Amino acid sequence: xxxxxxxxxxxxxxxxxxxxxxxxxxxxxxxxxxxxxxxxxxxxxxxxxxxxxxxxxxxxxxxxxxxxxxxxxxxxxxxxxxxxxxxxxxxxxxxxxxxxxxxxxxxxxxxxxxxxxxxxxxxxxxxxxxxxxxxxxxxxxxxxxxxxxxxxxxxxxxxxxxxxxxxxxxxxxxxxxxxxxxxxxxxxxxxxxxxxx
Numbered sequence: 001x002x003x004x005x006x007x008x009x010x011x012x013x014x015x016x017x018x019x020x021x022x023x024x025x026x027x028x029x030x031x032x033x034x035x036x037x038x039x040x041x042x043x044x045x046x047x048x049x050x051x052x053x054x055x056x057x058x059x060x061x062x063x064x065x066x067x068x069x070x071x072x073x074x075x076x077x078x079x080x081x082x083x084x085x086x087x088x089x090x091x092x093x094x095x096x097x098x099x100x101x102x103x104x105x106x107x108x109x110x111x112x113x114x115x116x117x118x119x120x121x122x123x124x125x126x127x128x129x130x131x132x133x134x135x136x137x138x139x140x141x142x143x144x145x146x147x148x149x150x151x152x153x154x155x156x157x158x159x160x161x162x163x164x165x166x167x168x169x170x171x172x173x174x175x176x177x178x179x180x181x182x183x184x185x186x187x188x189x190x191x192x193x194x195x196x197x
Contacts, residue, residue, distance in 0.1 A: 011071045014080035019088050026113060027088050029081045032095035033193055034074050035166030035178050038064045042169075045070065057169055065181060075185035082191050094193070099163050102127045132161035 010017070019025070032040075042060045045051040051070070053060070060069075067073025084090050091112040098105040106123040118126070128134065170178070182193055 013072055013077055014084075014086075017088070019086050025089060027081075027090040028109065028112075029090055029092045030095050030098070031078045031082070031092065031191075033163070033166070034064075034182060035170060035175065036095075036163065037074055038178070039166050039169050041069055058174070061170075061174055061178075065177060075181060078191070079185060079189060082189055096163050135161075 017027070038061055039057075041064065042057055045053040045060065063069050064074065067076065071077060081090060082092055091109060093105060093108070103120055103123045106126045107118055110118045110123070110126075166175075179194075186192070
């Protein structure tokens with residue numbers, strides 16, 4: 001039987017991901033620190049008129065904590081994919097780990113996808129071509145073609161892509177709320193974001 005490769009990118013919750021055990025699929029899930037996700041999603045919602053969001057970051061962070069944002073509750077989203085109750089073939093990685101050791105991350109992903117051997121030099125080239133700087137300049141990645149539905153006075157679709165930008169937005173009190181929810185929600189699994197908080 002001939003297999004055809006197809007790639008689908010989504011932010012859907014675990015329960016809504018199509019899964020048929022008879023169909024060979026590989027799922028790649030990248031989890032990012034909830035604080036950085038909140039900042040990124042805030043700018044995303046401010047920039048697209050469809051969200052009709054004009055509130056402050058503080059108001060948005062409260063909605064985020066309640067799970068009343070696009071893609072629902074971040075903690076449940078991540079936890080469901082991590083627990084993987086349907087036993088899907090998932091490659092789970094933290095965004096921060098990709099930043100910390102890109103070559104190893106690329107090679108692990110390459111192995112998961114069962115692609116030919118990738119040397120360190122080849123992995124470096126993959127990193128260069130898929131870097132934030134590269135993607136920001138590429139219309140296939142930067143969604144510049146969506147300029148008609150984006151507010152011109154807001155941040156671009158690909159804004160910073162850095163680790164730790166949340167520190168420019170969070171008060172110590174808000175950071176403590178996020179840390180507490182993370183500890184509480186992940187208490188029964190071995191997923192830890194504390195080294196990146």
